[in-house]
Every structure is written in structure tokens, then in C-alpha cells.
Amino acid sequence: MTDNLYDAVVVGGGPAGLNGALYLGRSLRRAIVIDSGEARNMAAGVMHNVVTNDGVEIADFRARARKEISAYGVEFLDDEVTSVAPDGDRIVVETRSGARLHGRTVLYTAGMRSILPELPGLAELWGKRAFECPYCHAYEVRNGAFGVYGGGEPSECLAATLTQWASSLTYLSDQRELPEEESKHLAASGIPTVTDRILGVSEHPDGVSVKFADGRTQEFTALFMHTKAEPRIAPLRPWLEADDLEAVQTDERGRTSLPRLYVAGDLGKNMHQAAMAAASGGLAAMAINADLVREDRPGSLYDL
Ligand SMILES: Cc1cc2nc3c(=O)[nH]c(=O)nc-3n(C[C@H](O)[C@H](O)[C@H](O)COP(=O)(O)OP(=O)(O)OC[C@H]3O[C@@H](n4cnc5c(N)ncnc54)[C@H](O)[C@@H]3O)c2cc1C
Structure with missing residues (x-):
């Protein structure tokens, strides 16, 4: 169990999950990013409005981000998460290929699917x-x-x-x-x-x-045109009863009413933009780190 116990399991490796993982790695947290490789913006090929990365190919952005974040010890797994469920003071994350990981927390950044x-x-x-x-x-x-x-x-x-x-x-x-x-x-x-x-x-x-x-x-x-968008939350069923994660998000740092589950990116209360997704991933990672410090050293931080 200790081998696959992470401070944070990050579900989704888009701008939100990647930036969250960067913060977690730099916070010396043991983290893993699991990503199925289907970015919402992939059809466009390139992304704009991310300063220093304006017009950059999405695949290139993701590859460079992984390299940068790996240097801080964060692990990556190319796989699809099929289940995220609470188990006492842990969250169990299961994947399509049969991996079973335990997280003290989960940062859920699986994004949305545009419905044309x-x-x-x-x-x-x-x-x-x-x-x-x-x-x-x-x-x-x-x-x-x-x-x-x-x-x-x-x-x-x-x-x-x-x-x-x-x-x-x-x-x-x-x-x-x-x-x-x-x-x-x-x-x-x-x-x-x-x-x-x-x-x-x-x-x-x-x-x-x-x-x-x-x-x-x-x-x-x-x-x-405006399109409909579907939240990619199937792995959270039946734990999540609401229609989406915005309904259970309790603060601007991505905390939710589901214990140990944090949300960022398009799935949270954010504008659907890459830079906003990345920023919210960073905010959620800071909340995760603070909440784990709070848990490990009771009384050390103000309660929220
Ligand atoms: C066509 C298009 C073009 C866009 N262009 C721009 C742009 O130029 N600039 C801009 O700022 N914004 C752009 N956007 C919006 C931008 O793509 C999103 O706001 C941004 O990607 C959200 O980031 P995210 O990390 O929340 O989700 P995503 O980037 O969608 O990443 C989510 C990741 O989670 C993974 N995932 C999903 N389910 C699972 C699962 N069960 N297990 C494991 N992994 C999973 C997916 O494979 C994906 O890699 C565009 C959107 C579209 C539709």
C-alpha cells in the first residue's frame, strides 16, 4: 500500500492538472498525473493566449510540461481513470489497464467534452x-x-x-x-x-x-458557435451525486464537499481558458498542500 500511496493523484494532464502537478512537485509532494490524452482543444492543434506559449502546439506544450514537472519527481501514467472512490482517509483510483493507486487527496482535472x-x-x-x-x-x-x-x-x-x-x-x-x-x-x-x-x-x-x-x-x-459541453465525471460515480463538480465546489481554491477531492480547470468554477485552467490547478495544489500540512500538524494552520 505504501508503494502506491500518493499525497495527490492528479486525474487529467491538461493545463489544470499539469500546473497543479508543478506546484505539488515543487512542494515536495509525492504526486502522479494520470492522463488519457484527449485534450479538449486538441482539434485546434495549437493554443493561444498563454503568454510565452502563444501559438504553441498543444502536443509540444504537454511534452515540455511533462519534462519540466518530472524533474521535481512527479510521476506520469498514460491511462484512463475508471473509478475514484473514498476509502477511509484515502481515495482509491483505478485505471482501465488495472492500476490501483491510493491518494491522500485527488486533484480532479479531467475537463469537459464539447458536444457539437x-x-x-x-x-x-x-x-x-x-x-x-x-x-x-x-x-x-x-x-x-x-x-x-x-x-x-x-x-x-x-x-x-x-x-x-x-x-x-x-x-x-x-x-x-x-x-x-x-x-x-x-x-x-x-x-x-x-x-x-x-x-x-x-x-x-x-x-x-x-x-x-x-x-x-x-x-x-x-x-x-456556442456548443454544449459535457463534464468528464463518469469515474466519480456514484460518489458524486450532483450533475457536475461546480455544484460541490466550496471555494475558489478547488476544495469540494467530497472529502479529499479537489477540482480545477474547465470542471471547476473557472472560465474555459487554458491559462485560467492552469491558474486554478495551481490554486488547488496550494490548497492540497496546506490541508495536508494541517492534517499532519494539527493546530499549525488556521482552520478554514
Ligand atoms: C477547439 C478548442 C480550442 C481551444 N483553444 C484554446 C486556446 O487557444 N486558448 C485557450 O486558452 N483555451 C482554448 N480552449 C479552451 C481550453 O482547451 C480549455 O479551457 C483547457 O484545455 C481546459 O484545461 P483542463 O486542464 O481543465 O482540461 P483539458 O485540457 O481538457 O485536459 C483534461 C485532460 O484530462 C484527461 N482525462 C479526461 N478523462 C480522463 C480519465 N477518466 N482518466 C485520465 N485522464 C482523463 C483528458 O484526456 C485530457 O488530457 C479551446 C477549446 C476548444 C474546444
């Missing part, structure tokens, strides 16, 4: 010509003609924000009836709406071609 609207051809364009985040992607397609797909999730505020980057904007409602508020926002931004049914989207040399049900097509430099 059902639009034929969209998955192939996702991260290349179709995006959600203007701050991550609009600069690269600046001054272009943007389509904003509002046939899935309402995206009128995204469309208004994009006026900063676009030469023209068209809201594509794909037959969804727009509530008055949504139409009012679009009118206030001066963005026209095309309501026609869309059959699908495809790449063309300078962007995206949208095919309508009446046979006509319209070309855009890029498509933007």
Missing part, C-alpha cells in the same frame, strides 16, 4: 474553420466574413463580440425560432439573420461553405 450541434460536416471543420472562442481563434481569421451558427445553442452574444474581428457577420438560425431577446440583440449589433434550413457545411479553399436546403451555398471565412 448536429450539423453534417461540422466535426471535420472543428478547431480548423469552426470555433467557439473568439479570443482563441478570431485573430487568425480576422477581417473575414463570419457565419455564426445559432441553430444549436443561442449564440447572439458571441456574434456581437465577434464584430470586433469580422468584416461582416451573418447569423444562421437554421430554422430555430429566435426568442425576442435574441433577435433584439442581433438587431442592436446590426447582424442579419438567415433563417433557412442548413443541410451541411464543408471546407472550401478560403473557409467554409454552407449548403442550404434550397440548394444554394454561402461562403464564409470561418464559422463560430
Whole structure:
């Protein structure tokens, strides 16, 4: 049991888990990062808005981070966590390949999965010509003609924000009836709406071609849209009864109402951005270290 007892088992090796692991390693904590290698932003290939790492390939960022963090003795395991469950004053973490680890704490940073609207051809364009985040992607397609797909999730505020980057904007409602508020926002931004049914989207040399049900097509430099996102929390069932981890997060340092379980990154109460995810991972790691000091030396730190 002592061989696989960690101060912290980090589930997920994205920006949140990696930065948390860096703090844990530098705190001389025994930590392991378990990662299944499916980053939320992988479709984009590169990431932006992380200073000194702007435009860096995600695979390269992750590889360099691992090297840096390994130097502090943190271990890495390429595997999928299948179960995270309490066991007295430990948490037991099990993986698809049969590993069984014990953590005094778990930092859970498994992220979210984007659920794209059902639009034929969209998955192939996702991260290349179709995006959600203007701050991550609009600069690269600046001054272009943007389509904003509002046939899935309402995206009128995204469309208004994009006026900063676009030469023209068209809201594509794909037959969804727009509530008055949504139409009012679009009118206030001066963005026209095309309501026609869309059959699908495809790449063309300078962007995206949208095919309508009446046979006509319209070309855009890029498509933007809000998507749904699914929290990757299956391994926490049945311990976690709530729909997501935000519901059980009790402070800005990632503590939760589940004993010894901490959350960071997209799964916590954070903006869905790499730098914010990394920062929240660091905060959670500091909370873990402080809580373990508190446990090992009762009375040494103020109670929270
Ligand atoms: C297409 C796209 C492009 C984006 N571009 C940018 C950008 O340019 N700049 C920016 O700031 N933000 C960007 N974002 C947002 C950014 O990707 C997220 O905010 C950030 O990745 C969140 O980090 P995270 O560590 O919480 O989760 P993730 O980066 O998603 O990492 C979670 C990790 O946990 C692993 N995991 C999940 N389940 C398990 C399990 N059961 N066992 C083991 N491992 C598991 C996954 O494989 C993954 O590696 C983009 C998002 C998308 C969708």
C-alpha cells in the first residue's frame, strides 16, 4: 500500500492538472498525473493566449510540461481513470489497464467534452474553420466574413463580440425560432439573420461553405458557435451525486464537499481558458498542500 500511496493523484494532464502537478512537485509532494490524452482543444492543434506559449502546439506544450514537472519527481501514467472512490482517509483510483493507486487527496482535472450541434460536416471543420472562442481563434481569421451558427445553442452574444474581428457577420438560425431577446440583440449589433434550413457545411479553399436546403451555398471565412459541453465525471460515480463538480465546489481554491477531492480547470468554477485552467490547478495544489500540512500538524494552520 505504501508503494502506491500518493499525497495527490492528479486525474487529467491538461493545463489544470499539469500546473497543479508543478506546484505539488515543487512542494515536495509525492504526486502522479494520470492522463488519457484527449485534450479538449486538441482539434485546434495549437493554443493561444498563454503568454510565452502563444501559438504553441498543444502536443509540444504537454511534452515540455511533462519534462519540466518530472524533474521535481512527479510521476506520469498514460491511462484512463475508471473509478475514484473514498476509502477511509484515502481515495482509491483505478485505471482501465488495472492500476490501483491510493491518494491522500485527488486533484480532479479531467475537463469537459464539447458536444457539437448536429450539423453534417461540422466535426471535420472543428478547431480548423469552426470555433467557439473568439479570443482563441478570431485573430487568425480576422477581417473575414463570419457565419455564426445559432441553430444549436443561442449564440447572439458571441456574434456581437465577434464584430470586433469580422468584416461582416451573418447569423444562421437554421430554422430555430429566435426568442425576442435574441433577435433584439442581433438587431442592436446590426447582424442579419438567415433563417433557412442548413443541410451541411464543408471546407472550401478560403473557409467554409454552407449548403442550404434550397440548394444554394454561402461562403464564409470561418464559422463560430456556442456548443454544449459535457463534464468528464463518469469515474466519480456514484460518489458524486450532483450533475457536475461546480455544484460541490466550496471555494475558489478547488476544495469540494467530497472529502479529499479537489477540482480545477474547465470542471471547476473557472472560465474555459487554458491559462485560467492552469491558474486554478495551481490554486488547488496550494490548497492540497496546506490541508495536508494541517492534517499532519494539527493546530499549525488556521482552520478554514
Ligand atoms: C477547439 C478548442 C480550442 C481551444 N483553444 C484554446 C486556446 O487557444 N486558448 C485557450 O486558452 N483555451 C482554448 N480552449 C479552451 C481550453 O482547451 C480549455 O479551457 C483547457 O484545455 C481546459 O484545461 P483542463 O486542464 O481543465 O482540461 P483539458 O485540457 O481538457 O485536459 C483534461 C485532460 O484530462 C484527461 N482525462 C479526461 N478523462 C480522463 C480519465 N477518466 N482518466 C485520465 N485522464 C482523463 C483528458 O484526456 C485530457 O488530457 C479551446 C477549446 C476548444 C474546444
